[in-house]
Amino acid sequence: MSQAITTETTSPNKRLYFIDIARSIAILLMLEGHFVHDSLALDLRDESNTIYHYWKFIRGFTSPVFLTVTGIVFTYLLLGNDHTGFWNNMRVRKGLKRVVELLFWGYLLQYYAFHVLQCIGVGILTIITLYGISRDIKFIPLWIYYALAGILLFMSYLYVGLLPEGHYWPRNAPAFIQNIFHGKHSLFPLTPHMGYTMFGAMIGVILFNAKDKVKTAPFMLGAFFIGFMLYAFSKKFLLSVGELSFLQDTSVYRMDWLFEKLGMVFMVLTLLLALETYVFRIKKSNLFLKIGQSTLSIYIIHMILLYGSLTGRGLTHYFHERLNAYQIVPYTLLFMLSFVIFVCYLDRIRRGLQFILLPIKKITNRLFFID
Secondary structure, eight states: OOOOSOOTTSOGGGOOHHHHHHHHHHHHHHHHHHHHHHHBOGGGOOTTSHHHHHHHHHHTTHHHHHHHHHHHHHHHHHHTTTTSOTTTOHHHHHHHHHHHHHHHHHHHHOTTSBOHHHHHHHHHHHHHHHHHHHHHSTTSOHHHHHHHHHHHHHHHIIIIITSOTTOOBSTTSOHHHHHHHBOTTBSSOHHHHHHHHHHHHHHHHHHHHTTTTTTSHHHHHHHHHHHHHHHHHHHHHHHHHTTSGGGTTTTGGGGHHHHHHHHHHHHHHHHHHHHHHHTOOOOSSOHHHHHHTTHHHHHHHHIIIIIOTTTSOOTHHHHTTTBOHHHHHHHHHHHHHHHHHHHHTHHHHHHHTHHHHHHHHHHHHHHTTOO
8 A cells, every 4th residue: 555656766865755745744644534533522513613515625635635646656666667567566476466455354354345545456457457558558558547447436426326225236236346435335336436546546647657847846836726727617617517318317516525636645745845845955764755665554454443344343332422622632642643653663563573574575585476
């Protein structure tokens, strides 16, 4: 789930730390969001309450940021080795290994559901597949492949996402398959959530091709403007498009929220890029960045600790919908702090587990022909 944005062919000054910052923010917001959502008393979930309203608003952008950043990171790294053959590109092999790891952990933690790990895993597999196709059909720019995939996945919501409650798709398919698209336990179905990963891949291509211009004011202003337009005018634009005769029965305007969130992601990433360029003095050995580079480990542990995955008993058994307004803030901060401490000791923990991790790594690397 996390890799640093750097490549074998790009110099250190081309490293894009704003991606690591975005990932760190996203994982911390995920920890906070999951804990509050699970623990906050029902009588405090009042949409008219300003604090709760904005909390819910911010929480709605956490997964789009995470899914989009995943696409950016993997594609940027993938193109860094584009001078080699497809299978000789080490990022292809490592990507396939990561797909298997994400699917393994996703179903191990929640065997009955299709969650974010599986969604990211299939997203990476799709990025690799479209990249491979583009190497044979070169007259279409790679970013267009990813943009079209993102648009089609968003458009799938108009049918799959709007099915009546209890109507799952594909019809008559096993629940395992339905959950991938629209089933009883579709927590992060491919349709439409993987669209964010595809748009992230599109951004990754653009960033790589324009890496000498990324930290210039015109680039950042342009990116922010595109994000603002998506956020502010998606619904109006889709309403206008929906008036076309062949689209009048599609309710195309109902996917406005997907593009609005994508626009917000664009703006957030651009602001972080501006902060990295003009304000921050970022060092490689930075605890905050390390949090964003340890997302898979954090996700696995938080699922075990909060929901009791694998163990059968987590914090949810003690705090579920029970915390009042005075308890929720300190308890949430304590929950988040525990993971900051975990990241501080993560390297030491890994060294202590090398007798297990190293043989597994050697075996899996051999399976995917990774040196």
